[in-house]
Amino acid sequence: MTKTLQLLLFIFLSITSFASDTKPTLTIYTYDSFTASWGAGPKIKKAFEQLHHCNVKFVGVSSAIGALRKIQLEGKKTKADILLGLDTSIAQTANKTGLFLKHDLNTSKLDLPVAYADENFVPYDYSYxxxxxxxxxxxxxxxxxxxxxxxxxxxxxxxxxxxxxxxxxxxxxxxxxxxxxxxxxxxxxxxxxxxxxxxxxxxxxxxxxxxxxxxxxxxxxxxxxxxxxxxxxxxxxxxxxxxxxxQVEVAAILKSSKHKVLAKKFLAFMHSETFANIIPTANWAYPVVKTKQGLPKEFGLLNVPSQMFxxxxxxxxxxxxxxxxxxxxxxxx
The missing domain is CATH 3.40.190.10 (Periplasmic binding protein-like II)
Structure with missing residues (x-):
């Protein structure tokens, strides 16, 4: 290889590396089963990265409550942009910390079995x-x-x-x-x-x-x-x-996030057909929006409770x- 070709190759690799490094990285704290190889995380990561030319990093903790505690311990120094995986029963506890940002999304038309309203946390799936x-x-x-x-x-x-x-x-x-x-x-x-x-x-x-x-x-x-x-x-x-x-699972943006615009795009992405089609066979729950694809036929074999508390x-x-x-x-x- 000539010195000219070597130089050109070096420049090309440097530019490629630089382009990769300049991609913003959205860091999402969640529970470990969401980040597992068989979970929803890897598929959602791939779909969102392709759509928004960014990197998504899921950080798995033993539970969503554990992820909240990790954020509280880290305080303003937390690297988390989003907390994903709490449910409506514990979201109010998270709201009281004052760590989360208003989402400004319209959640009134979501396909949920119960009424939902919260300024900070956005629902993405539910089950019983x-x-x-x-x-x-x-x-x-x-x-x-x-x-x-x-x-x-x-x-x-x-x-x-x-x-x-x-x-x-x-x-x-x-x-x-x-x-x-x-x-x-x-x-x-x-x-x-x-x-x-x-x-x-x-x-x-x-x-x-x-x-x-x-x-x-x-x-x-x-x-x-x-x-x-x-x-x-x-x-x-x-x-x-x-x-x-x-259980209605929710996600919210940290006030300390350095990527608030991208994080808001992720919350909006949670109500897309792409996200909703991943949920049933990756997070094994019902999505909060109806899609043209619909639920897998096997979901028709599941028990559906007569009453939800x-x-x-x-x-x-x-x-x-x-x-x-x-x-x-x-x-x-």
Whole structure:
């Protein structure tokens, strides 16, 4: 190779490297299952990067609540531009930190089973909390909380900690909504069936799949993964007679973000058909916008609860510590 060609090649590589380095990097803190190779993160990253000529960096933490705490600890020095993965039950807690920016998006026409309004957090998917089981092993699953508490002593469930996990908090609110002032008494009855309480969803679901427990707190949409990806029909969600507590997952922009314009484009992208078509078979939930493609036909096999419970975020924030203390007191005896 001549010196001229070497020089030209060096200049070309330098320009290419410089062009790559000048791309803005949008950093998004979220829960670990979202960032997993089989999760929604990689597909969403690819689609958004192609659309906006940027880099997207997902930072996975064991839970969305953990991601919020990470941001709080980092304060103004956080590298996060967006927090993604909290739900409406905990978003009010995040709002009180004063760390998040108003989104200025119209969310009034989203396809949600409940009314939604929040200045900072934007919804991107939803589902219902449920107890998932293996129908090959459990022929007669409990179909209510009373039936669950009345199962034989060796019947075990895996749940998540409501202090660190949105599904864990969802179960806490689900039981509170049904049993009201007697929620503590119910937890005492349920406690002998709790095999363990994990920090996040991934750990608990992994234990369940290993056969460590008969049921795990997850979602009505979780069986879709096994049906579509594994061609297995044995994983099902128990359709509880009382109804099911819902989850609407949300995202918001940090006031400290250095890429606010790009971050707002990402929030808007969450309501695009591209994003919505990724959600059902990557995050295993319902998107908040309808698309021409529609839901996979396998979603027609899933249980759809007759009733969704969803407390206002302000009510949850005002009472969350009391509910958690009640839970701790009940399960520790």
């Amino acid at each position: 909390f449920a107890f998932v089981y293996d129908a090959d092993k459990l022929k007669n699953p409990p179909l209510s909380f009373e039936e669950l508490a009345a199962m034989p002593e060796d019947f075990k469930i895996v749940i998540q900690d409501p202090r660190s996990s949105t599904p864990g908090l969802g179960l806490l609110l689900w039981i509170k909504e049904i049993y009201k002032e007697k929620a503590g008494e119910y937890w005492k009855r349920l406690a002998p069936h709790i095999l363990t309480i994990t920090k996040g969803w991934s750990e608990s679901y992994g234990l369940f799949l290993k056969g460590e427990a008969d049921m795990v707190v997850s979602y009505t949409t979780s069986p879709a993964y096994h049906i579509i990806e594994e061609k297995k029909m044995n994983y099902k969600s128990a359709n509880f007679k009382e109804g099911h507590y819902g 969803l407390l206002d975020g302000k009510v949850v924030e005002a009472n969350r510590k009391t509910y958690i203390n009640e839970w701790l007191s009940a399960i520790s005896r």
